[in-house]
Amino acid sequence: MAGLTGxxxxxxxxxxxxxxxxxxxxxxxxxxxxxxxxxxxxVVVPIPAEVFAVLNKLDEPDWNKAIALPEETSMGRERAVLxxxxxxxxxxGFIAVQANNADKIQDIGRQVLTVSEALSLAGxxxxxxxxxxxxxxxxxxTRVRDELDxxxxxxxxxxxxxxxxxxxxxxxxGGWLRGTHxxxxxxxxxxxxxxxxxxxxxGLIAHFRSVLETIKAPTKTAPTIRVISSxxxxxxxxxxEPGIPSEEAVIExxxxxxxxxxxxxFVTPTAPTAxxxxx
Amino acid sequence: MEALLPHLPRRTWTRRLTLAAVLSSVLLLGxxxxxxxxxxxxxxxxxxxxxVEQGFEVREDNWSGEVTPGKPLLVQHQVFRGNEYWxxxxxxxxxxxxxxxxxxxxxxxxxxxxxxxxxxxxxxALPEATGTYNIRVITEYDPxxxxxKEVGDIDFEGMVDWGLVYGYR
Numbered sequence: 001m002a003g004l005t006g007x008x009x010x011x012x013x014x015x016x017x018x019x020x021x022x023x024x025x026x027x028x029x030x031x032x033x034x035x036x037x038x039x040x041x042x043v044v045v046p047i048p049a050e051v052f053a054v055l056n057k058l059d060e061p062d063w064n065k066a067i068a069l070p071e072e073t074s075m076g077r078e079r080a081v082l083x084x085x086x087x088x089x090x091x092x093g094f095i096a097v098q099a100n101n102a103d104k105i106q107d108i109g110r111q112v113l114t115v116s117e118a119l120s121l122a123g124x125x126x127x128x129x130x131x132x133x134x135x136x137x138x139x140x141x142t143r144v145r146d147e148l149d150x151x152x153x154x155x156x157x158x159x160x161x162x163x164x165x166x167x168x169x170x171x172x173x174g175g176w177l178r179g180t181h182x183x184x185x186x187x188x189x190x191x192x193x194x195x196x197x198x199x200x201x202x203g204l205i206a207h208f209r210s211v212l213e214t215i216k217a218p219t220k221t222a223p224t225i226r227v228i229s230s231x232x233x234x235x236x237x238x239x240x241e242p243g244i245p246s247e248e249a250v251i252e253x254x255x256x257x258x259x260x261x262x263x264x265x266f267v268t269p270t271a272p273t274a275x276x277x278x279x
Numbered sequence: 280m281e282a283l284l285p286h287l288p289r290r291t292w293t294r295r296l297t298l299a300a301v302l303s304s305v306l307l308l309g310x311x312x313x314x315x316x317x318x319x320x321x322x323x324x325x326x327x328x329x330x331v332e333q334g335f336e337v338r339e340d341n342w343s344g345e346v347t348p349g350k351p352l353l354v355q356h357q358v359f360r361g362n363e364y365w366x367x368x369x370x371x372x373x374x375x376x377x378x379x380x381x382x383x384x385x386x387x388x389x390x391x392x393x394x395x396x397x398x399x400x401x402x403x404a405l406p407e408a409t410g411t412y413n414i415r416v417i418t419e420y421d422p423x424x425x426x427x428k429e430v431g432d433i434d435f436e437g438m439v440d441w442g443l444v445y446g447y448r
Contacts, residue, residue: 030386032413037351044340046357050447054361145336153339197360203411204357 043207045172047152048094048179049145051198056098058195061186063099067092069107070265072114079119080219081264083167084228086115086155087174088265093132093148095182097141105136105144112151119167124158125151166219169211173228174265176204181261184254191247199245199253205236224263231260317343319442322369326399327446330365335446343442348375348420353413354443358406362447367401368416372439374427375420376400379443382413397426416443 055061069092070085089112096104109132116125128151135143152171159168180199187195212220212229219225234256238249245253258266320343327337342354358364368379376397381390381404389412390402406412418439421427427435 028388030382030388030413030415032353032382032384032386035351035353037353037415038346040342040344040352040354042342042354044338044342044356044445046359047338049336050362051359053447054359057361142336146339149339156340194361197409200409201357203355 043204045176045204045207047145047149048091048175048182049097049149051179051183052094052098054198055183055186055195058192059186059190061098063095064101066095066182066185067099067101067104068266069104069111071267072111077118078219078222078224079167080170080215080222081224082115082119083159083170084174084177084224084264086112086119087152087171087176088178088261089115089174090148090152090171091175091178091182094145094179097144097148100139100141102136102139106133109133109136116155119155121155121158124154128154166211166215169208173208173211176208177228177257177260178265181254181257184250184257188247188251188254191250193244196245196247196250199250200239200243202236202239205232205239208232209236227263228260231256317440317442318371319343319369319440320444321442322371322398323367323442323444324369326367326369326396326401327365327444330367330401330446334448335363335365336448337444337446341442341444343440345438345440346418347437348418348439350417352416352441354416355411355413356445358404358409358412360406360409362406364404364406364445364447365401366404366414366443366445367399368441368443369400370398370418370439370441372398372418372420372435373430373433374422374424374435375418375439377419377441378417380415382415383407384410384412386413414443414445416441 052063070088089108093105093108093112096108109129112132113122113125113129116122116129128147131147132144132151135141135147152175156168156171159165159171180201183198187199209229209232212225212232215225235253238252238256239245320341323341324337327335331337344352346352364381366379366381368377370377376395377400378393378395379400379402380388380393381402383389383406389404389406391405392403394401402414404412418441420435420439422435
């Protein structure tokens with residue numbers, strides 16, 4: 001019997017070897033310093049929802065508390081600032097989805113459309129904006145997330161077709177910055193290494209720094225771009241070391257990203273003034 | 280026109296010329312419509328479809344292009360520990376196949392599961408650390424394959440298309 005089993009085994013081995021799962025072909029290691037092919041330069045920036053998904057698994061953040069819509073009147077008219085604002089508004093949308101806050105999502109959908117009008121992209125954005133509002137009414141959060149991603153992608157592709165790659169990259173930067181700030185804010189409130197690891201994104205910071213380096217004047221010298229440029233350099237200095245950011249580093253990340261957002265998105269807090277006495 | 284577009288497969292530029300003609304017509308009619316369809320990405324997205332039901336959210340942004348078969352491509356991408364990822368690749372060139380693998384920041388293969396079914400492939404990863412991972416895409420072309428022979432009137436000029444998308448949950 002043992003002999004028969006051996007014969008059957010020998011006969012079967014080649015048959016099963018041919019039908020081996022594809023995963024068996026995965027090599028153990030590749031040499032990244034000497035890759036025998038083409039390294040693709042395009043960087044796909046993760047949407048804030050990807051980061052929020054991890055944070056939600058580790059904590060129960062109060063997403064409603066984090067929603068901070070900018071005043072429409074405070075939005076500039078400069079195209080670079082509008083592109084950054086657009087990206088941050090989409091980021092805000094992802095925060096509102098985490099909060100399951102349909103009213104805020106609808107407000108964001110309308111603001112997204114307002115900014116796209118200022119960017120002369122309302123035609124491309126309107127269908128998405130309406131879908132966001134409709135999906136929020138139905139509390140279909142997955143669809144809202146998909147539509148927010150689609151909105152950002154449509155705007156970026158439209159900008160790229162109009163040979164406005166600079167603006168397209170600023171849309172991604174605005175979204176990433178808003179997402180990074182809210183995550184750093186939550187983690188600074190209740191630090192843990194597991195959560196802080198989310199902020200370990202040196203590749204993305206380097207990408208955005210190189211994006212800003214390629215921006216041409218006069219946009220490059222605009223005050224907002226200069227603030228963001230110097231902010232990214234400071235973020236890079238904190239994150240460049242491999243490993244998990246410390247609690248102090250997370251607080252710094254929160255404050256730096258906040259000051260960057262204050263240059264175009266949040267209203268800068270003003271010094272308290274003497275209260276006017278009530279009549 | 281061929282001299283102007285020497286690096287593209289004929290099928291690609293004839294498709295683009297057709298697309299340009301269609302777009303011109305649309306623009307002449309006064310509408311600003313972008314009707315570009317990337318068939319390699321469509322193949323990758325088709326591979327992703329069954330996984331959407333499993334809760335994977337497929338990103339809109341993606342990678343695509345044209346490559347000499349056999350030449351590996353490396354895409355670098357930020358991933359987060361705590362999320363699960365699928366990367367799906369596709370090609371639309373008749374007779375071309377594609378494979379996709381995932382490596383961590385040190386070059387170690389980390390795909391927990393892969394499949395390669397002709398013009399579509401996928402690889403699943405559960406990152407052990409947050410950071411930049413490497414996704415390798417390799418296309419191959421077999422002129423003797425039934426798919427290539429079926430459209431034998433198309434001359435292969437050395438390049439095939441490829442597309443890569445990903446999803447997370």
